[in-house]
Amino acid sequence: MPDPRLFPGLPALIQGGMGVGVSGWRLARAVAATGQLGVVSGTALDVTLARRLQRGDPGGHLRRALACFPVPEVAERVLSRYFVPGGTGDGVPYRPVPRLGLRGNRARDELAVVANFAEVFLAKEGHDGPVGVNYLEKIQLATPAAVYGALLAGVDYVLVGAGIPAEIPRLLDDLAEHRPARISVAVAGEGGGHTVGLDPVALLGRRLTPLVRPRLLAIVSSHVLAAYLARSPATRPDGFVIETPVAGGHSAPPRGRMTLDAAGEPVYGPRDAPDLAKVAALGLPFWLAGGYGTPGGLERAWAAGAAGVQVGSAFALCRESGLDPRLRHRLRERAAAGTLQVRNDPLASPTGFPFKVAEVPGTLSDPDVYDSRPRLCDLGYLRTPYERADGSLGYRCPAEPVDVYVRKGRPAEEAEGRRCLCNGLLAAIGLGQHRADGYAEPALLTLGQDAGFLDGLPEEHSAADVVAHILLQAHV
Incomplete structure (x- = not known):
């Protein structure tokens, strides 16, 4: 195997x-304090900051x-809009935040900048370990x-x-030089x-x-895309x-035409396996x-020439995870008992990409819960900009009401089975919206499909336990 010291x-x-x-930030800080790379999720930090x-x-x-933000008046405007001393009462709807869009919005940009600053600041506090942030390229409107x-x-x-x-x-x-910066936005029909x-x-x-x-680390699934990015x-x-x-x-998704197995999950074949020698x-x-979230996984990664591994599910179920503790315990118990089913659902995500859904009663994986949820799209992180017939721009999401989606020029079958990831994932961390009519958004849970990461970990494990289990057993 390669000597890990080859990657100083x-x-x-x-x-x-x-x-x-x-x-x-709590999870990322705990991992970074061990000297490994702790990473905060950068998705929807504007709404999570506003709700907290x-x-x-x-x-x-x-x-x-926010008191350490370099331009105090910007942070103070965000605080004045959203901070509620003592907190809002139970069941009170959260105040909405500006939705993403191509048209400029100063309040929206200020909130996004301040929210990402705060999350990374807290993750870096009190240690000198490395901290990263993860973004979805799909959510282009939020990125700059x-x-x-x-x-x-x-x-x-x-x-x-x-x-x-x-x-x-x-x-x-x-952006590191504070220069104006822009990225392209994909607009359907244009x-x-x-x-x-x-x-x-x-x-x-x-x-x-x-x-x-x-x-910058690009998260990819094929050597072809890696080579494309590395070419210039x-x-x-x-x-x-x-x-x-x-x-x-x-x-x-699988390369070529997607086929599903008997359980309705995408079938991956040899063409979908990255050629690690080419990487x-x-x-x-x-x-x-x-x-790869095991000592043996790290050994296999080194043998393939990798610098190491990225681990998700073991950290998602640790004490410092942001998951609602009750949901985390339910996932942990089911995974430990071998009864947890994680389905690679080809329809759940509005993006059209397969999405892992952990099947837990009472969450959006439950057909009865899904059927009883009123369809709406009020957060809109996964909306797609599109060009209307008159040349103006609109936004649509297959998780919104079907008749609305059809009026925006798309077939009804594209909306079948779609889950509202935005609301469901916020509910999974205890920040679900409560509607004015009393309806509370149900959680949507995701996890990796390989539960072998739990072997050898304490029942109520910490982030440091995960790091030690993988690195010490692999003799780092």
């Missing part, structure tokens, strides 16, 4: 940036972070403001998956030309000193995370994810 300064273990708030402030910011952690907030807090790594992050290297270069961006000086009202540009300095990341189809959350030949460090 690089972590052997990356903690996955999972879900909405599952990989929160409305709950009164227990412990005062968010207010402590979110990334800038993380850079202001000194994030060490940016990880981007669920798409082709070819424009992220330039985005990091520009030939291109739409972008979304951020002008840091215009937003903050001043030019700050240059920032340290973080390393303009698109080349600093490394890769290579995910297999068993990893939690979204998966790349290694690119000369960039890489980590393996999806079924």
Whole structure:
């Protein structure tokens, strides 16, 4: 196996940036304190910050972070909009946040920048270990403001998956220098030309000193995409995370025409297995994810030439995880008993990508719960911009009411079986919306399909337990 010292300064273990708030600052800080790479999920941090402030910011952690924001008046505007001393009462609906869109919105950008700053700031507090942030390339409309907030807090790594992050290297270069930065936005039914961006000086009202540009890791599932990104300095990341189809959350669809097995899950074949020798030949460090969260998995990764592994599910079920503790215990008990079913659902996600759904009664995996939920799309992180017949732009999501989706030019069958990931994942971390009519959003749970990571871990394990189990057993 390769000697891990061949990768000086690089972590052997990356903690996955999972879900909405599952990989929160507490988890990332606990992992980073061990010297490995702790990662916060950058998805929907604007709404999670706003809702936690409305709950009164227990412990005062968010207010402590915002007090260190480099432009105090920006953080103060966010606090004045959302902070509720003592918290709102039980069942009170959360105040909405501005939805993503191509049209500029100062309040939306301020909230995103401040929220990402706060999450990374808290993750980096009290230690000198490395901290990263994970973004979905699919959510292009959020990326510039979110990334800038993380850079202001000194994030060490940016990880981007669920798409082709070819424009992220330039985005990091520009934002580290506080230059105006833009990325392309895919618009359905249109030939291109739409972008979304951020002008840091215009937003903050001043030019700050240059920032340290973080390393970029592209999360991909094929050696072909890795080679495409590595071909040019303009698109080349600093490394890769290579995910297999068993990893939690979204998966790349099988190559070619999708076929389903008897259980209705996508069938992956030899064409979907990345050629790790070709990845290694690119000369960039890489980590393996999806079924590698064990000491043996790390040994296999080293043998393939990888710098290490990315681990998700073991951390999702640890004490520092952002999952609602009651749901975490239910997942842990079922996984330990061997009764937990995690389905790679080809329909659940509005993105059209397969999505791992943990089947737990009372959550959105339960057909009765799904059928009783009123369809709506009020958060909109996974909406797709599209061009209307008159040339104007609209937004649609297959998880919204079917008749609305059809009026926006798409067939009803595309909406069949779609889950509202935005609301469901927020409910999974205890921040689900309560509607004015009393309806409470149910949780949606995701986990990797390989439960072998629990072997050898204590029943109520910590993040440090996971790190020690994998690294010490692998003789790092």
